[in-house]
Amino acid sequence: MRLTDLIRASAPALEISGLAADSRAVKPGFLFAALAGARTEGARFIDDAIRNGAVAVLAAPDASLEQRLAAVKIAFVADAEPRARLAAIAATFFGRQPGTIAAVTGTNGKTSVATFTRQIWAHLGHEAASLGTLGVQASGFEVVLAHTTPDPITLHRLLAELAGRGVDHLAMEASSHGLDQHRLDAVKVRAAAFTNLTRDHLDYHPSVEAYFAAKMRLFDAVMAPGGAAVVNADSDWYGAVAELAQARGHRLISYGERGADLRIERLAPHTHGLHLDVTIFGARRAVDLPLVGAFQAGNALCALGLAVACGADANKAADALGELAGVPGRMQSVATTAAGAPIFVDYAHTPDALDTVLRALRPHASGRLVAVFGCGGDRDRGKRPLMGRIAADLADIAYVTDDNPRTEDAAGIRAAIMAACPGGIEIGDRAAAIAAAIAGLQAGDVLVIAGKGHEQGQIVGSEVRPFDDAAVARAALSRQVH
Secondary structure, three states: OEHHHHHOOOOOOOEOOEEEOOHHHOOOOEEEEOOEOOOOEHHHHHHHHHHOOOOEEEEOOOHHHHHHHHHOOOEEEEOOOHHHHHHHHHHHHHOOOOOEEEEEEOOOOHHHHHHHHHHHHHHOOOOEEEEEOOEEEEOOEEEOOOOOOOOHHHHHHHHHHHHHOOOOEEEEEOOHHHHHOOOOOOOOOOEEEEOOOOOOOOOOOOOHHHHHHHHHHHHHHHOOOOOEEEEEOOOOOHHHHHHHHHHOOOEEEEEEOOOOOEEEEEEEEEOOEEEEEEEEOOEEEEEEEOOOOOHHHHHHHHHHHHHHHOOOOHHHHHHHHHHOOOEOOEOEEEEEOOOOOEEEEEOOOOHHHHHHHHHHHHHHOOOOEEEEEOOOOOOOOOHHHHHHHHHHHHOOEEEEOOOOOEOOOHHHHHHHHHOOOOOOEEOOOHHHHHHHHHHOOOOOOEEEEEOOOOOOEEEEOOEEEEOOHHHHHHHHHHHHHO
């Protein structure tokens, strides 16, 4: 594709054969995006990119850089927002996107909502996909992703591939990092959802307000005016989100116990899920939801709202709720002891998520509620005592163990948690903690292993060691049985 077509402006007569934001991925004929990163400046790698064959460079305006590139006959694309420009260039270069795209943001629930939306669309007969923390999932097509919201080049390559495979409906997660870094700016989002906002990622965002502002870019900068906003009416941030959405001319669909459009009237937990009485756009109906945890009712209604916002018939879409399958690592039932005690794995790694999971499981425990959890290293230190206190207050037995210590001292992380969880049982080795928790389970007890969910590795130092909470739990239970 010609450079002039990519940037929609006059430019040297160049054919661009590919795009890269990593100089090591550059090949002859590529445009190299020299972006400022958290740890290094992309401009440092321009010479490497040129040696690898780059014929054009995208970067922030810089007179000296422009002169240097002109001297070696390399086209310079200057933009005050190079990340936003890269998103636009990638969208043009790869060309295709699924015809209907819905996106969901929020601290918790994004993966479940995206997955449930895909399942509802599939029930309605659409070729549907989801994209996010669990990668890309579609019928006969799966891709593992490094980030919840990929960089624009990877994202638009995947969007084009999905469209080429006949996928016409896509539900995707929109992370605060991805929104802040303009990764979704050129995605044609038809409907957007907001689940909630609680403390998270304050190692990246300078404040909760900045974190919220990043998420609001989905409704303000990404989705064009006249879209649809599906918003959790039970969130403390509902008013602010609703006001922004309506100011942008979006149709507002609210859900939850206080939802005006999708409202939970009654919720009754049972052994294998939830019985709901809900009002769906004024019509009352009963739903047997095959998901454990009261918060999953909200996630399911959010997904229903997105499907309806994108044109689905509300009654037909609601029929799919009784057939929803759980999401790996999200309140996932992984085993049951001989005494009948269920074991769950959940990704809860924030104070609010741990609080939500423990409160959701309490009605399912006629005996004791047991939790195994830790906190990640090189991340927000302030949430460690918060999570310790939550476990102390809501679990009958709390095992404090290692999560992903990364480059921090694991014992120090555990100590910060234990300071607020004085009755906790500290076992640093995560496999040993899981085994100890399972060994102590009795009839009526419920165990949740929280923090890592679907993850297949544990990060210790700079090494990623194979570790799967679900597999470790099953192995520990098997050893006890035999």
